Amino acid sequence: MYKRVMAQGTNHTTKETEIPKDWSSKDIRKACIDADVTYGKIAKELGVARDTVGKITRGQAVSDRVRHAVARALGVSVKDIWPSVYLSGGPRKRGREFGSKTKRGERAARK
Numbered sequence: 001m002y003k004r005v006m007a008q009g010t011n012h013t014t015k016e017t018e019i020p021k022d023w024s025s026k027d028i029r030k031a032c033i034d035a036d037v038t039y040g041k042i043a044k045e046l047g048v049a050r051d052t053v054g055k056i057t058r059g060q061a062v063s064d065r066v067r068h069a070v071a072r073a074l075g076v077s078v079k080d081i082w083p084s085v086y087l088s089g090g091p092r093k094r095g096r097e098f099g100s101k102t103k104r105g106e107r108a109a110r111k
Contacts, residue, residue: 019087020083021083021084022081022082022083022084022085023080023081023082025059028070028074029057031076035075037073037074039054042070045069045073048066052066053069056070067081067085
């Protein structure tokens with residue numbers, strides 16, 4: 001599919017691509033059963049709680065490291081499981097801007 005774009009008097013065409021849907025948590029669970037992989041095995045490999053892996057597969061939490069471990073255990077790419085995240089520029093981290101965190105000594109000196 002192509003979309004015609006008009007920008008400052010120029011007429012050019014750009015290709016518009018559609019990103020596929022992410023796998024549902026049920027799809028991930030079925031793939032784990034087929035691959036004989038449990039959330040417990042993935043969690044033990046990473047040193048996290050089994051519930052953490054479950055929350056990430058359900059979309060209730062975000063962890064790039066756990067997503068990669070799930071994909072590796074299933075033998076697929078993270079782009080196949082979570083295309084909306086990895087085909088649109090990668091995961092975005094939330095929180096403070098880079099460099100805004102102060103060291104304890106600097107914080108104490110300000111008071």
